[in-house]
Amino acid sequence: MRVRGSFLMSLYLFQTLNGLGLGLIYFLMGLGLTIIFGMMNFVNFAHGVFYAAGAFICYQFIAWTGMFWVGLFAGPIVVGLLALILERFLIRRLYASDHAVQILVTIGLMLILRESILLIWGTVPKNVSPPEILSGVLLIGDFAYPKYRLFIIGVTIVASLGVWLLLERTRFGMTVRAGSENPIMVSMLGVNTSKLFAATFALGVTLAGLAGGLMAPIRGASAFMGAEALGIAFVVVVIGGMGSFVGALAGGLIVGLVQSFTSGFWPEGTNVMIYSVMALIIMLRPNGLFGRS
Amino acid sequence: MVEALLDVRNLTKRYGDFHALNDVTMKVEKGSVHGVIGPNGAGKTTFFHCIAGTTPSSDGEIVFEGRNIEGLPQHDRPGLGIGRSFQVNSLFPDLPVIENLRLASQALEPIHGFIFWRAVVHKDIDQRRAESVLHRLGLDGEEQTLVRALSHGQQRLLEVGMALMAQPHLILLDEPTSGMGVDDVPKMINLIKGLREECTILLIEHNIRLVSEVCDTVTVLQAGAVIAQGTPEHISQDEHVKSAYLGEEL
Amino acid sequence: MSTSVPFRVHIAASVIIAAALPFLVPSTVLATEILIFGMAVIGCNLLLGYTGLLSFGQALFFGAGAYIASLTAIHWEIGLIPVLLLTILAGAILAAIVGYLAIRRQGIYFVMLTLAFGQLGYYIAFLAEEITGGEDGLLDVPRPPLELPLLPDMTFANDASFYGLTAVIFVLCFLMMQRLVDSPLGSVLKAIRQNEKRAEAIGYQVRLYKIAVFAFSGAITALAGGLYAMMLNFAPLSNIDIETSEQILFMAVLGGLGSLYGSVIGAGVFLVASDFFSELWPRWMLLLGLFLVVVMMFAPGGLWHGLVVGFERLRGRHKTSTEENDHG
Numbered sequence: 001m002r003v004r005g006s007f008l009m010s011l012y013l014f015q016t017l018n019g020l021g022l023g024l025i026y027f028l029m030g031l032g033l034t035i036i037f038g039m040m041n042f043v044n045f046a047h048g049v050f051y052a053a054g055a056f057i058c059y060q061f062i063a064w065t066g067m068f069w070v071g072l073f074a075g076p077i078v079v080g081l082l083a084l085i086l087e088r089f090l091i092r093r094l095y096a097s098d099h100a101v102q103i104l105v106t107i108g109l110m111l112i113l114r115e116s117i118l119l120i121w122g123t124v125p126k127n128v129s130p131p132e133i134l135s136g137v138l139l140i141g142d143f144a145y146p147k148y149r150l151f152i153i154g155v156t157i158v159a160s161l162g163v164w165l166l167l168e169r170t171r172f173g174m175t176v177r178a179g180s181e182n183p184i185m186v187s188m189l190g191v192n193t194s195k196l197f198a199a200t201f202a203l204g205v206t207l208a209g210l211a212g213g214l215m216a217p218i219r220g221a222s223a224f225m226g227a228e229a230l231g232i233a234f235v236v237v238v239i240g241g242m243g244s245f246v247g248a249l250a251g252g253l254i255v256g257l258v259q260s261f262t263s264g265f266w267p268e269g270t271n272v273m274i275y276s277v278m279a280l281i282i283m284l285r286p287n288g289l290f291g292r293s
Numbered sequence: 294m295v296e297a298l299l300d301v302r303n304l305t306k307r308y309g310d311f312h313a314l315n316d317v318t319m320k321v322e323k324g325s326v327h328g329v330i331g332p333n334g335a336g337k338t339t340f341f342h343c344i345a346g347t348t349p350s351s352d353g354e355i356v357f358e359g360r361n362i363e364g365l366p367q368h369d370r371p372g373l374g375i376g377r378s379f380q381v382n383s384l385f386p387d388l389p390v391i392e393n394l395r396l397a398s399q400a401l402e403p404i405h406g407f408i409f410w411r412a413v414v415h416k417d418i419d420q421r422r423a424e425s426v427l428h429r430l431g432l433d434g435e436e437q438t439l440v441r442a443l444s445h446g447q448q449r450l451l452e453v454g455m456a457l458m459a460q461p462h463l464i465l466l467d468e469p470t471s472g473m474g475v476d477d478v479p480k481m482i483n484l485i486k487g488l489r490e491e492c493t494i495l496l497i498e499h500n501i502r503l504v505s506e507v508c509d510t511v512t513v514l515q516a517g518a519v520i521a522q523g524t525p526e527h528i529s530q531d532e533h534v535k536s537a538y539l540g541e542e543l
Numbered sequence: 544m545s546t547s548v549p550f551r552v553h554i555a556a557s558v559i560i561a562a563a564l565p566f567l568v569p570s571t572v573l574a575t576e577i578l579i580f581g582m583a584v585i586g587c588n589l590l591l592g593y594t595g596l597l598s599f600g601q602a603l604f605f606g607a608g609a610y611i612a613s614l615t616a617i618h619w620e621i622g623l624i625p626v627l628l629l630t631i632l633a634g635a636i637l638a639a640i641v642g643y644l645a646i647r648r649q650g651i652y653f654v655m656l657t658l659a660f661g662q663l664g665y666y667i668a669f670l671a672e673e674i675t676g677g678e679d680g681l682l683d684v685p686r687p688p689l690e691l692p693l694l695p696d697m698t699f700a701n702d703a704s705f706y707g708l709t710a711v712i713f714v715l716c717f718l719m720m721q722r723l724v725d726s727p728l729g730s731v732l733k734a735i736r737q738n739e740k741r742a743e744a745i746g747y748q749v750r751l752y753k754i755a756v757f758a759f760s761g762a763i764t765a766l767a768g769g770l771y772a773m774m775l776n777f778a779p780l781s782n783i784d785i786e787t788s789e790q791i792l793f794m795a796v797l798g799g800l801g802s803l804y805g806s807v808i809g810a811g812v813f814l815v816a817s818d819f820f821s822e823l824w825p826r827w828m829l830l831l832g833l834f835l836v837v838v839m840m841f842a843p844g845g846l847w848h849g850l851v852v853g854f855e856r857l858r859g860r861h862k863t864s865t866e867e868n869d870h871g
């Protein structure tokens with residue numbers, strides 16, 4: 001009996017940690033989407049493909065340098081730079097447009113980027129292996145857990161804290177938050193909105209790139225991984241409520257935990273479960289858990 | 294004692310901690326023209342929103358023709374005989390003028406809106422009523438003009454026309470002359486004067502000449518509360534009102 | 544409002560389209576595909592172009608239609624008409640449910656919800672291998688015979704006869720939908736797109752109308768999906784994936800919203816172009832993406848609007864807003 005009990009305990013712990021890691025990755029995705037939307041009222045359907053691009057650039061830099069760390073840094077940074085360029089020449093023209101127009105243009109952008117990825121890296125997904133010191137498992141007593149997954153949890157917590165500090169403790173962050181709540185006021189305060197918007201867009205996309213880079217050693221890099229991630233990011237913000245840091249966190253964790261616990265008894269059903277939970281939450285709380293009506 | 298068509302009791306509307314309407318009580322007599330005035334942000338439009346059901350009220354009762362309509366959904370209220378116009382033109386810009394009006398009439402029989410198997414009939418009751426209101430607005434000849442192509446003044450008239458399509462017992466007019474050119478204002482005044490024969494009018498207006506000319510009773514709102522009520526002459530003498538409007542023309 | 548165009552003009556136009564199409568495009572199969580997707584795009588246009596509802600879940604109705612038609616045709620020998628009627632009914636019910644849930648949220652959340660329900664449907668289809676064939680799809684989908692009283696049974700084994708069937712269904716659907724957009728309901732839908740608040744304020748319970756238009760959209764999209772499965776003799780999983788939703792949406796925007804002719808043109812141009820380019824270059828979707836960006840940035844009215852404006856310029860009576868094109 002005791003053995004069985006402790007086995008169950010460690011299974012739960014295992015799944016909770018898995019869910020935490022996934023959930024924090026989803027949180028990064030959702031957070032990126034939500035700050036862009038909150039600040040510029042801009043709907044970015046290319047968000048998922050930036051996630052995929054993050055994974056591929058991470059892969060590429062590892063292939064060039066042989067160093068995982070370079071790849072992990074390069075992924076989000078290169079994707080963020082790409083975002084700055086796109087913002088300058090395309091995205092900023094759309095801030096005043098209808099949501100439908102924004103969605104359709106960013107779908108076009110998504111197609112362009114996805115096909116470019118296929119053009120550059122081919123149709124076969126790429127494998128990325130974690131660095132030496134993060135491979136294998138960590139043993140605590142008789143509980144074993146993959147080191148890389150612990151690393152993900154650590155990095156995402158640090159990244160989230162960083163973003164949180166950025167949003168809560170800096171001037172930039174204060175304007176972003178004010179802007180998410182009242183964009184007109186910010187422009188009236190005489191803030192240089194065009195720079196602010198560019199920085200916000202790049203920040204949101206960088207978070208997607210980081211999420212993609214972190215996921216690469218677990219899921220590999222595939223041009224089509226973006227669609228699934230975009231769907232999940234939407235679930236996160238629908239559950240949590242758009243424009244809310246706490247909402248994105250709660251949404252991300254709920255999705256991550258649902259996914260990891262479902263995989264324990266019904267591995268094929270994880271996605272069905274995620275979307276069903278979302279439908280349920282929408283039925284009970286149409287504005288999401290932390291959304292304003 | 295004349296019967297009250299609309300009897301508002303202790304109406305309160307809160308946005309968070311902010312009271313847009315605070316304990317507003319007023320009676321609107323049947324057949325009267327009742328003005329609602331007050332400085333910007335006094336809560337006049339909010340008051341209309343509550344009566345028309347556009348926003349739910351937080352507290353209080355709205356008794357219309359003896360029935361408490363508080364909580365009744367907005368789309369059910371035109372059918373009871375409450376028509377309203379908006380302060381900012383709110384029309385269907387890419388539909389012809391006549392279709393705007395016809396739609397407002399059709400809405401009174403919601404089931405008609407689900408007819409999908411035949412074209413809009415051009416001789417039916419809704420169409421005829423739309424034509425007669427169009428004529429009344431002085432928009433003859435503009436039937437097929439898209440609303441977006443109308444002048445602002447014409448759109449203001451159409452705003453009132455949309456409210457009229459509800460065959461209202463009570464019509465709520467939110468600053469009908471706002472933004473109108475001096476040449477158009479008399480048309481609106483005549484239109485409103487013509488309405489008093491057929492329905493009770495609740496009128497928000499900044500144009501004081503219009504208010505004193507057409508209103509029987511005036512209620513003054515300030516910061517969400519009623520600060521004075523009475524005949525236009527009475528109101529123009531009231532000290533509270535003067536101080537509320539200090540800096541604004543009265 | 545296109546009440547100024549008499550209905551018999553629409554009858555003539557749709558018959559001409561259906562009759563001429565096989566001679567305009569390289570193959571009968573492609574012509575069939577264009578009419579089928581034309582119907583699906585009309586379903587999307589009803590929501591987006593007429594009512595202002597951007598649905599990312601159209602593939603859900605398309606795919607569900609394909610599965611329902613395939614399963615009923617495989618397992619029950621009930622003839623063509625009952626199969627298609629069941630497909631239409633199922634599509635309408637499914638779409639009404641999805642619509643009912645999705646419109647609980649407004650604006651961008653609504654769009655995300657339609658996408659999410661689409662994904663949910665995809666994963667369910669993926670999982671329900673016993674029913675849908677999962678990743679392999681449903682194979683050997685028959686084309687049931689048409690059994691009409693007093694007439695011999697008709698079968699549609701070859702491409703030409705199946706085109707004939709599709710063409711008849713297309714014309715009927717097109718005319719019904721044209722009727723719908725010119726009807727009192729259609730007028731309410733346009734009103735909702737242009738000013739939802741006022742529509743509610745004058746007495747329309749907007750929610751019900753949105754659910755109704757979802758049902759219509761689901762019905763015609765499912766019908767298209769069912770025909771597509773019969774055309775392919777196969778119901779692949781890809782019918783229900785997000786790419787199909789995107790393609791339907793793309794065709795709708797390409798052709799121009801707010802006109803049913805635009806929908807058919809959008810489907811035609813898209814499918815002919817993809818037929819042509821996909822042979823040349825496997826990454827042709829990149830061009831598609833570029834094209835979408837350019838169209839949306841510079842010609843948001845779509846091809847149909849461009850045609851109408853061009854035509855009116857020719858006739859020297861160019862107006863900025865034509866009645867046919869009340870997109871916003």
Ligand SMILES: Nc1ncnc2c1ncn2[C@@H]1O[C@H](COP(=O)(O)OP(=O)(O)OP(=O)(O)O)[C@@H](O)[C@H]1O
Nearest residue numbers: 308311313331332333334335336337338339340380
């Ligand atoms: N949705 C809302 N949320 C928060 N506050 C609101 C909202 N709508 C109105 N208010 C506030 O309620 C107050 C009353 O507004 P209202 O529009 O009723 O004023 P009004 O008397 O019609 O003014 P005006 O003469 O300018 O039309 C204002 O201070 C306004 O800012």
Ligand SMILES: [Mg+2]
Nearest residue numbers: 337338339380
């Ligand atoms: Mg007002």
